[in-house]
Amino acid sequence: MTLVLEWTSAIFLLAGSFLCITGGVGLLRMPDFFSRVHAAGVTETLAAPLLLCGLMLQMEWSLDLVKVLMILLFVLATNPTATQAMAKATLIGGQKPLVTESESTKGDSPSNS
Amino acid sequence: MLIAIAAIRMRDLFGVVILFGVYSLLTAVLFMDLDAVDVAFTEAAVGAGVTTVLLLSSLRLTRRWEAPPRHNPFFSLLVVGVTGAALVYATLDAPLLGDPSAPVHKHVAPHYLQEAAGEVGMPNIVTAVLASYRGYDTFGETLVVFTAGLAVLLLLGFSENGKSRIETSAIHDQVALKVVVKLLIPLILLYALYVQFHGDFGAGGGFQAGVIFATGFILYDMVFGVENARAVMPVAWLPRLAALGVLIYGGVGVYSMLSGKPFLDYSALSADPVQGQHLGVLLVELGVGITVFSIVLSIFYALSGRRRQS
Amino acid sequence: MLTAAIIAILVTMALALARAFLGPTEYDRMLAANSFGTKTVLLIALGGHALSWHSYLDVALLYAMVNFVGTIAVMRFFENRRQDGKEGAGGAS
Numbered sequence: 153m154t155l156v157l158e159w160t161s162a163i164f165l166l167a168g169s170f171l172c173i174t175g176g177v178g179l180l181r182m183p184d185f186f187s188r189v190h191a192a193g194v195t196e197t198l199a200a201p202l203l204l205c206g207l208m209l210q211m212e213w214s215l216d217l218v219k220v221l222m223i224l225l226f227v228l229a230t231n232p233t234a235t236q237a238m239a240k241a242t243l244i245g246g247q248k249p250l251v252t253e254s255e256s257t258k259g260d261s262p263s264n265s
Numbered sequence: 266m267l268i269a270i271a272a273i274r275m276r277d278l279f280g281v282v283i284l285f286g287v288y289s290l291l292t293a294v295l296f297m298d299l300d301a302v303d304v305a306f307t308e309a310a311v312g313a314g315v316t317t318v319l320l321l322s323s324l325r326l327t328r329r330w331e332a333p334p335r336h337n338p339f340f341s342l343l344v345v346g347v348t349g350a351a352l353v354y355a356t357l358d359a360p361l362l363g364d365p366s367a368p369v370h371k372h373v374a375p376h377y378l379q380e381a382a383g384e385v386g387m388p389n390i391v392t393a394v395l396a397s398y399r400g401y402d403t404f405g406e407t408l409v410v411f412t413a414g415l416a417v418l419l420l421l422g423f424s425e426n427g428k429s430r431i432e433t434s435a436i437h438d439q440v441a442l443k444v445v446v447k448l449l450i451p452l453i454l455l456y457a458l459y460v461q462f463h464g465d466f467g468a469g470g471g472f473q474a475g476v477i478f479a480t481g482f483i484l485y486d487m488v489f490g491v492e493n494a495r496a497v498m499p500v501a502w503l504p505r506l507a508a509l510g511v512l513i514y515g516g517v518g519v520y521s522m523l524s525g526k527p528f529l530d531y532s533a534l535s536a537d538p539v540q541g542q543h544l545g546v547l548l549v550e551l552g553v554g555i556t557v558f559s560i561v562l563s564i565f566y567a568l569s570g571r572r573r574q575s
Numbered sequence: 576m577l578t579a580a581i582i583a584i585l586v587t588m589a590l591a592l593a594r595a596f597l598g599p600t601e602y603d604r605m606l607a608a609n610s611f612g613t614k615t616v617l618l619i620a621l622g623g624h625a626l627s628w629h630s631y632l633d634v635a636l637l638y639a640m641v642n643f644v645g646t647i648a649v650m651r652f653f654e655n656r657r658q659d660g661k662e663g664a665g666g667a668s
Contacts, residue, residue, distance in 0.1 A: 161576070162576045165576050165577065165579070165580040166576070166579070166580075168580060168583075169579060169580045169583030169584070170583075172583050172584060172587045172614070172617075173583050173586055173587055173590075175587065175610070176586065176587035176588075176589075176590035176591060176610075177590065179590060179591060179594050179606070179607065179610060180590050180593060180594055185600060185602050185603055185606070188594075188603065188606060189606055192591075192606060192610050196610060196613055196614075199617075200613060200616075200617055203580060203584075203617050203620075203621065204617070204620060206576075206580070207577075207620060207621055207624060210577070210624070211624065216632060219632040219633070219636065220620060220632060222636060223616065223620060223632065223635055223636050223639060226449075226452075226636065226639050226640070227613065227616065227639055229445060229448075229449065230445070230449070230639065230643040231613060233441060233442055233445040233446075233643075234609055234643055234646045234647075236439075236441055236442070237439055237441075237442045237646075237647070237650060238602070238605060238606060238609070238646065238650065240438070240439055241439075241602075241650045241653065241654060242602045244438075244654075245602070245653055245654070247600065247602060271596075279601060279652070280604065283595070283604060283605075283608050283649070286608070286645060287592075287595075287608065287611060290611075290612070290615055290638070293634065293638075294615070294618070294619065297619065297623070297628050297631060297634060298626075298628075300628070300629065302628070302629050302630045302631070302633075302634065305634055306630075306633065306634055306637060309634055309637055309638050309641060310637055310641065313638065313641050313642075313645065314640075314641035314644060314645060317645050317648060318644065318645065318648040321648050321649065321651075321652045322648075322652075324652065325652060442647075446647075449643075453640055456636065456637075456640070460633070460637075467629075467630045467633060468629070468630040468633050468634070469633070473637075477637065477640070480640065480641070480644055483644065483648075484643075484644050484647065487644075487647050487648060487651050488647060
């Protein structure tokens with residue numbers, strides 16, 4: 153495996169792991185459900201393809217590579233959908249986001265969406 | 266094990282269902298580590314997937330918090346403890362796991378490992394053992410699945426047409442979810458077919474494929490509503506499909522008998538015995554897949570269209 | 576480098592599990608379970624390659640599917656219970 157591939161794979165894996173842990177910490181420390189779903193959803197939707205790309209660069213051309221590509225596409229398609237569906241379902245279920253009133257937002261009403 | 270203990274102690278049944286899903290998942294990873302891929306596959310598909318969905322569907326119909334126990338559990342604990350101790354004492358005589366000099370590794374297993382390629386001609390020895398060497402046991406398993414489904418249907422019955430329910434608004438409004446799911450379901454069904462027919466070479470087979478196929482339909486039912494789902498796969502077809510699967514399996518056996526060979530001897534199916542084995546395994550796995558799919562979907566239909574008896 | 580990534584995933588799974596135990600509302604638990612599932616898919620994919628398991632990618636793809644279906648099932652569970660609980664107050668869309 154050439155040096156370029158090794159280094160690129162290492163960079164991808166490192167970036168993916170960093171985002172993964174960031175998402176996990178965000179999941180644990182954020183004060184409110186909606187901020188948690190944002191933290192977990194966004195970072196994990198990016199972390200998964202990065203990690204899988206890093207994995208793909210370490211494999212040679214074979215059926216396994218195509219399968220990892222399929223997993224990547226599947227995760228890329230379903231993760232944001234599940235995140236958005238969860239957030240919307242929670243909103244309809246009655247949870248309200250934690251908002252602090254400040255001078256600029258006083259008088260604003262939440263938009264109906 | 267911590268998860269199992271937490272699941273037993275929790276009173277909130279919803280939390281218990283989720284914990285059981287996580288527990289099944291960790292067990293699947295453990296099986297992968299033990300190099301048992303087919304078992305891990307089935308555990309992930311059934312334990313973490315379908316069981317969670319079915320338990321949640323039935324949890325909808327009953328109350329969510331477990332009532333506190335009304336009797337003192339000390340006596341049952343004593344009985345379980347004594348039985349457990351007796352069983353552990355009995356295992357002290359058994360050979361260690363993986364011991365090469367154990368009887369199970371000296372007679373039948375080497376025969377399977379060495380002869381499967383020649384006699385059955387497929388790389389996946391698990392499928393070869395399941396469908397050919399132990400085909401009669403698998404027939405029994407398929408019949409057990411069929412009978413369990415019949416029992417559920419006799420007890421619950423398909424609920425009447427779900428028109429009386431209000432459409433679930435949280436999922437009904439979500440356009441993005443519906444679009445993505447509409448694109449994903451054909452892929453899920455295609456993957457199920459891949460698992461079914463690739464079972465000869467890699468991990469897979471009839472049971473896993475039937476469960477994945479049913480999962481596709483269950484996803485459709487959950488996102489698009491009960492009426493659409495029943496229009497796609499009418500309720501009346503399901504018991505007939507289940508019977509068809511068992512009939513295919515039994516039919517292969519009877520055909521072998523009518524050709525003068527023993528029941529479920531696949532070499533009667535074709536001039537070349539190895540070809541016959543291939544064809545036999547294909548048909549038999551198809552029967553298993555069809556039966557498992559229709560039974561899982563029937564159980565889901567029996568639970569899904571109901572309202573809670575309030 | 577692969578080992579470091581696997582350790583990172585394991586740490587994240589532990590964090591998600593902590594949230595699943597703590598999370599005050601049930602929605603938090605649902606989110607944590609979904610995260611746990613996604614990380615497991617990554618764990619199987621990376622770990623399988625590192626430990627040379629057989630056919631691990633099939634299991635990973637299957638679990639990605641199962642995780643998605645499970646999350647939708649949990650959402651539907653909440654929605655239906657809310658509707659059945661507050662008959663007439665919930666209402667159709």
